[in-house]
Amino acid sequence: MSKVVLITNTSNDSNNNTTAADEDVAIAGFNQTLPTIYRCRAPIASLDCMEEFQSTAEQLCLQLTSGGLQGYTTPTSVSRQTSVVTPGLRYRNLGKSGLRVSSVGLGTWVTFGGNVSEEQAESVVVAAYDAGVNLFDISEAHSGTRAEIELGNILQKKNWKRHTYVVATKIYWNAKSEERGLSRKHIISSVQASLARLKLSYIDIVIVHKCDPMCPTEEIVRAMTHVISQGWVMYWGTSRWSPVEIMEAYTNCRQFNCITPIIEQTEYHIFCREKAELYLPELYNKIGVGLMAWSPISMNLISGRGEENTVGCLTKPSLKQKYGSFSWVEDETTLMNKDERTQVEEMQKQREKLKEISTLASRMGCSLTQLTIAWTLKHESVQCLLIGASTPQQFYHALYSLQLVPKINATIMSELDKILENKPVRPPMISTLALR
Numbered sequence: 537m538s539k540v541v542l543i544t545n546t547s548n549d550s551n552n553n554t555t556a557a558d559e560d561v562a563i564a565g566f567n568q569t570l571p572t573i574y575r576c577r578a579p580i581a582s583l584d585c586m587e588e589f590q591s592t593a594e595q596l597c598l599q600l601t602s603g604g605l606q607g608y609t610t611p612t613s614v615s616r617q618t619s620v621v622t623p624g625l626r627y628r629n630l631g632k633s634g635l636r637v638s639s640v641g642l643g644t645w646v647t648f649g650g651n652v653s654e655e656q657a658e659s660v661v662v663a664a665y666d667a668g669v670n671l672f673d674i675s676e677a678h679s680g681t682r683a684e685i686e687l688g689n690i691l692q693k694k695n696w697k698r699h700t701y702v703v704a705t706k707i708y709w710n711a712k713s714e715e716r717g718l719s720r721k722h723i724i725s726s727v728q729a730s731l732a733r734l735k736l737s738y739i740d741i742v743i744v745h746k747c748d749p750m751c752p753t754e755e756i757v758r759a760m761t762h763v764i765s766q767g768w769v770m771y772w773g774t775s776r777w778s779p780v781e782i783m784e785a786y787t788n789c790r791q792f793n794c795i796t797p798i799i800e801q802t803e804y805h806i807f808c809r810e811k812a813e814l815y816l817p818e819l820y821n822k823i824g825v826g827l828m829a830w831s832p833i834s835m836n837l838i839s840g841r842g843e844e845n846t847v848g849c850l851t852k853p854s855l856k857q858k859y860g861s862f863s864w865v866e867d868e869t870t871l872m873n874k875d876e877r878t879q880v881e882e883m884q885k886q887r888e889k890l891k892e893i894s895t896l897a898s899r900m901g902c903s904l905t906q907l908t909i910a911w912t913l914k915h916e917s918v919q920c921l922l923i924g925a926s927t928p929q930q931f932y933h934a935l936y937s938l939q940l941v942p943k944i945n946a947t948i949m950s951e952l953d954k955i956l957e958n959k960p961v962r963p964p965m966i967s968t969l970a971l972r
Contacts, residue, residue, distance in 0.1 A: 622667045624938030628919045631798035632824030635740065635771055637702050639913065640935065641671030641828070643835050643922035648674075648683035652926045658690050663928040665694075665701065667935060673801075673828075673922050675706035675745070684733035692735050704741035704828075705730050706775060708748070718748035723759040727768050738768055743801055745775040753781075753788045761794040773799030773828070779815040786823045797825055804918065805831030806893070806908055806952070807886060810960040817917045826919045833908050834934065835924035892955045896948070902940055906933070910940035911952060 626639040642664040647657050661672070674683050684705065691701070707726040708718060716722075727742060742763065744756065760772040774782055774797050782800060789796040800819070804812040804827075812827060819825045890904065897907040912921055925931035953959050 622935060622938060624941060625668045627670075629826075630741075630771070630828070630919055631773075631820065631826030633771060633798040633826075635702065635798070637671040637920050638669045639918075639920060640669055640938065641673055641704075641920050641922045642669055642931075643673045643830055643924040644683055644687065645835050646924040646926045648686055649926060654686060654689075656927065657686055658693075659928050660925050660931055661687070661690050662694070663931050665696065667932075670700060671702045671704060671920060673704045681729075681733055684730055688734035688736065698737075702740040703734065703736065704743055704773075705734075705739055706743045706745040708745040718744060718751045718756050718759075720755055720759040720762075723756070724763060727763045731768060738770060740769075741771045741773055741799065742769045743773045743775045743799070744777075744797075747774070747777050747781045753784050754792060757785055757788045757794040758792065760797075761789075764795050771798050773797045773801060773825075775801040776803075779811070779819055782819060782825055783823070786825070796823065799826045799828050799919075801828040801830065801922075803831055804829035804912055804915075805833060806911060806956055807958065809958060812917065813915070814960050814962055820917065827917050828920045828922065829912060829918045830922040831908070831912065833905050834912065834921060889955055893952065896951065896955075900940065900943060900948075902936075903933070906937045906940060909934055909937035910944055911949075913937065913941050914944050914949070 627636045628639055629636050642661065646652070647660045664672075672687060674687055687703070691703075707723060707730075708716065723744075727739065730739060730742075731737075742760070744760070747753075748756070760769070763769045764772065772795070774785070777785070777800060782797070786796055788794065800816060802811055802816065808831070812829060816825070816827045820827065893907065894904045897904050900907065902910075909921065909923065912918055923931070923934040925934060
């Protein structure tokens with residue numbers, strides 16, 4: 537019986553971790569198991585931290601389905617030391633940068649709210665970290681300065697290795713009108729204040745929330761480049777910027793040799809789709825700006841408050857704008873009281889749609905919240921989805937959506953599109969000849 541001899545190149549291959557001596561041994565020892573010949577030096581994002589995954593996947597599934605929904609207690613076996621992550625959790629690069637984050641991040645809007653104690657907030661952060669989530673999104677606008685202070689205390693208390701988590705904070709919004717805006721002065725002072733409150737040597741991502749029409753784009757990109765060159769910040773991104781504004785920032789960065797943004801944080805859910813599905817994927821392919829998504833449902837801003845409030849929050853007048861989004865800015869919340877008649881009609885239509893989606897969710901054995909989160913994660917353009925929780929139970933309830941993503945096939949997607957009737961379509965091209 538002939539033997540198959542594996543011939544390998546003894547030259548130094550950049551994609552091979554074996555040496556020439558190892559290859560000679562492998563060829564000589566036919567009865568021994570041949571080593572893997574192709575091992576890329578760069579780790580695969582979705583397979584990093586996947587040791588011992590097969591032996592614990594079933595256990596984690598049972599914990600998430602049973603304990604995670606009813607009186608779940610954080611398992612001591614799920615820790616970073618054992619390199620085990622939640623089944624379904626993946627790690628992806630933000631934009632076209634080298635920074636890798638989990639496909640699900642913890643948004644702290646609700647975690648550091650006024651009715652949540654410090655101990656309870658700490659339990660949510662620890663539960664997220666132990667489950668494999670490595671991104672914590674925060675803002676100087678969350679509960680004043682309390683949110684950044686509490687997160688900084690938790691990170692200092694736990695003494696986690698700095699490379700195991702990513703902190704993202706925002707600048708722009710502030711209660712004092714003279715401190716609002718994106719001037720160089722405000723950007724630098726905001727970054728320094730956030731560093732002091734978080735007690736960190738650097739911030740991973742600083743997100744510029746809303747473009748400032750009173751400030752030149754050149755000043756913004758130069759200020760962000762300055763804080764990065766000083767070592768205070770690693771990357772920067774945008775939030776609630778239109779595609780035109782993002783492209784303008786990118787153009788200024790190239791023109792003045794500045795550092796380009798890597799991420800756009802935007803609202804994305806079943807009733808807010810156009811920007812995330814049509815324009816941001818195009819920006820990613822052209823200039824490398826990725827998508828970090830959130831929604832009122834995934835952030836737990838309306839979860840557990842009943843269907844009436846769910847529909848009411850998802851039919852904000854701001855959502856009817858082309859690039860509209862749920863907003864915490866005071867001057868925009870005043871728009872919600874206008875045109876109440878149109879809002880009531882829209883609420884009625886979406887209430888009927890949510891009833892049909894709830895029926896579909898019951899058929900799949902999950903809640904409406906879990907189905908909508910899984911639907912968002914199903915889209916490949918979403919590199920990270922922020923979820924919020926005020927208790928570990930709420931966090932694990934949302935995290936179980938990762939198990940539903942493979943179940944959402946083409947049939948389910950088409951059924952949802954048929955119910956929603958809002959699949960975005962790119963406007964037809966208009967010939968300039970017709971305008972002459």
